[in-house]
Amino acid sequence: MSFSRSLKEKAIKVWEDGYNHPFVQELGAGTLDKEKFKFYLLQDYLYLLEYAKVFAMAMVKADDEKMLSNLSSITKSIFVDEMEVHRIYMKEFGITEDEVANVKASLFNRTYTANMLATAQKGDLAETLATVFPCAWTYCDYGKRLKEQYKNNLEDNFYKSWIETYAGYEFEESFEWFYDAIDELVKNKTDKEKRKIEEIFISSVEFEYMFWEMAYNKEMSYKK
Numbered sequence: 001m002s003f004s005r006s007l008k009e010k011a012i013k014v015w016e017d018g019y020n021h022p023f024v025q026e027l028g029a030g031t032l033d034k035e036k037f038k039f040y041l042l043q044d045y046l047y048l049l050e051y052a053k054v055f056a057m058a059m060v061k062a063d064d065e066k067m068l069s070n071l072s073s074i075t076k077s078i079f080v081d082e083m084e085v086h087r088i089y090m091k092e093f094g095i096t097e098d099e100v101a102n103v104k105a106s107l108f109n110r111t112y113t114a115n116m117l118a119t120a121q122k123g124d125l126a127e128t129l130a131t132v133f134p135c136a137w138t139y140c141d142y143g144k145r146l147k148e149q150y151k152n153n154l155e156d157n158f159y160k161s162w163i164e165t166y167a168g169y170e171f172e173e174s175f176e177w178f179y180d181a182i183d184e185l186v187k188n189k190t191d192k193e194k195r196k197i198e199e200i201f202i203s204s205v206e207f208e209y210m211f212w213e214m215a216y217n218k219e220m221s222y223k224k
């Protein structure tokens with residue numbers, strides 16, 4: 001198995017805990033409290049703005065045309081395809097543009113995005129891709145699995161658009177190039193440098209888990 005594809009196994013415990021998190025499972029079953037989803041949606045909107053900046057930082061580190069073009073396409077797909085899901089649900093919830101403009105990022109959301117941006121700022125291109133790789137890969141994996149697991153009641157599921165977006169071919173296509181790109185970038189790295197990339201990847205899987213947890217508990221800040 002290639003280095004990039006083996007990364008999931010390195011984080012398998014928290015990866016599976018993420019899939020089995022009540023937020024993800026209840027979303028799949030269609031039973032998730034809409035207020036929890038609304039909280040997630042608004043926080044995720046802010047998250048995606050910061051996530052897109054990591055790709056902009058990756059572009060500055062890239063030299064070849066293919067890499068630049070892939071990074072530019074995924075950034076476009078964040079604003080066009082992923083944000084479309086947000087627009088659908090925001091309309092459904094009657095969330096106004098004013099409301100969106102006034103949302104404050106939760107403490108954990110700020111922690112997660114600050115970590116991604118700091119990794120991108122300090123690291124090379126491989127490290128920058130490793131910090132955002134789980135963001136795309138876990139969503140694709142969870143989306144596909146939910147679609148299969150809950151196929152019998154998908155039509156009536158309020159969260160069908162979310163599931164179908166992340167289970168869809170377009171989403172997978174937007175980041176599939178990551179596997180070969182990471183394998184190419186680590187070719188000349190030492191074992192120690194590869195371990196660092198693994199650690200960055202695992203951290204982001206952990207952050208993804210905690211994002212579900214934050215949303216499920218609608219946690220804006222610390223608890224006393």
Ligand SMILES: Cc1ncc(CN)c(N)n1
Pocket residue numbers: 044047048082134135136139208211
């Ligand atoms: C927190 C989070 N992580 C990942 C994704 C999928 N790009 C997302 N929309 N939100």
